[in-house]
Amino acid sequence: KAGVTQTPRYLIKTRGQQVTLSCSPISGHRSVSWYQQTPGQGLQFLFEYFSETQRNKGNFPGRFSGRQFSNSRSEMNVSTLELGDSALYLCASSLPGTPNNEQFFGPGTRLTVL
Amino acid sequence: AQSVAQPEDQVNVAEGNPLTVKCTYSVSGNPYLFWYVQYPNRGLQFLLKYITGDNLVKGSYGFEAEFNKSQTSFHLKKPSALVSDSALYFCAVRGLRAAGNKLTFGGGTRVLVKP
Numbered sequence: 428k429a430g431v432t433q434t435p436r437y438l439i440k441t442r443g444q445q446v447t448l449s450c451s452p453i454s455g456h457r458s459v460s461w462y463q464q465t466p467g468q469g470l471q472f473l474f475e476y477f478s479e480t481q482r483n484k485g486n487f488p489g490r491f492s493g494r495q496f497s498n499s500r501s502e503m504n505v506s507t508l509e510l511g512d513s514a515l516y517l518c519a520s521s522l523p524g525t526p527n528n529e530q531f532f533g534p535g536t537r538l539t540v541l
Numbered sequence: 542a543q544s545v546a547q548p549e550d551q552v553n554v555a556e557g558n559p560l561t562v563k564c565t566y567s568v569s570g571n572p573y574l575f576w577y578v579q580y581p582n583r584g585l586q587f588l589l590k591y592i593t594g595d596n597l598v599k600g601s602y603g604f605e606a607e608f609n610k611s612q613t614s615f616h617l618k619k620p621s622a623l624v625s626d627s628a629l630y631f632c633a634v635r636g637l638r639a640a641g642n643k644l645t646f647g648g649g650t651r652v653l654v655k656p
Contacts, residue, residue: 431584458642470631470646483641517584521642527573527592530642532584 429453431520431533439539445506448536452499452520458482459501460530461493464515473516476501477523505538513540543568545634547647555655560622562650564615564632572634574615575644576606579629588630591615602626622654 432451440446452459460483461473472485476495493503499520505512515537519530544567554560566572573592577585589600596608606617615632629651633644 460642460644462644462646469648472643472645475641475643477641483643485643519585527590528642529575529587529590530644531587532577534582534584 431518431531433516433518433533433536435536436534437537437539439541440508441541442508442510444508445504446508446538447502447504448516448518448538450501450503450518450520450533452501452518453531455522456520456531457499457523458521459495459499460519460521461501461503462517462519463487464517464535465513470517473503508540510540512538514538543572543634543636543645545632545645545647547630547632547650549650550648551651551653553653553655554622556624557621560617560619560626560652560654562617562630562632562652564617564647565613566615566632566634567613568634568636570636572636574606574608575633575635576600576604576615576617577631577633579631579649581628585631588617622652624654624656627652627654 434449458477460475464470475483479495490506495501515535517535519532521528521530546565575590576588579585591598591608599605631649632647
């Protein structure tokens with residue numbers, strides 16, 4: 428079974444630009460969550476999507492948004508990029524139903540904002 | 542609100558010695574607890590989880606963790622560490638009553654196993 432895939436793996440953008448990151452979950456997984464990982468703040472939850480609906484949202488500004496498609500693939504978008512948005516963005520998927528299911532993480536997209 | 546503390550930024554251990562990575566948590570109600578490991582330039586890999594039942598949980602690669610409700614701890618252990626265990630380890634919690642699959646992570650502990 429293929430794991431969680433994320434594209435692209437690396438991105439370099441400049442301040443003020445916008446960026447879209449993509450995540451394909453494991454087949455059969457309908458819950459997709461996004462996390463931001465930085466050396467200073469650690470791993471922080473961005474949002475979760477389930478059946479094309481946002482189920483949970485972390486404490487990030489409105490510049491961060493996401494969506495999920497009918498095939499469970501998810502995208503996140505960051506508009507008006509700031510230097511502080513430089514981070515590793517991780518996507519995780521899990522089986523629907525019980526919340527005790529572990530999440531499976533993709534390799535991440537490393538975003539650098541110059 | 543839920544939170545996780547990993548009090549040690551780094552743990553150094555000699556190969557063959559026991560390895561312990563500490564984790565304490567705070568959550569309303571009963572917790573779901575997880576350990577993940579991250580190797581350089583990689584995503585997080587699931588090691589083990591505590592849901593309910595036996596307080597000693599066995600996971601991948603010879604790791605185990607002990608759930609202690611009175612001390613709100615979930616320490617990760619390995620009886621005999623390998624050099625290949627050198628990585629970044631994260632403890633995470635989700636409350637039983639929490640909506641969705643949001644995980645709250647600790648700050649991570651870097652493990653360095655020396656030959």
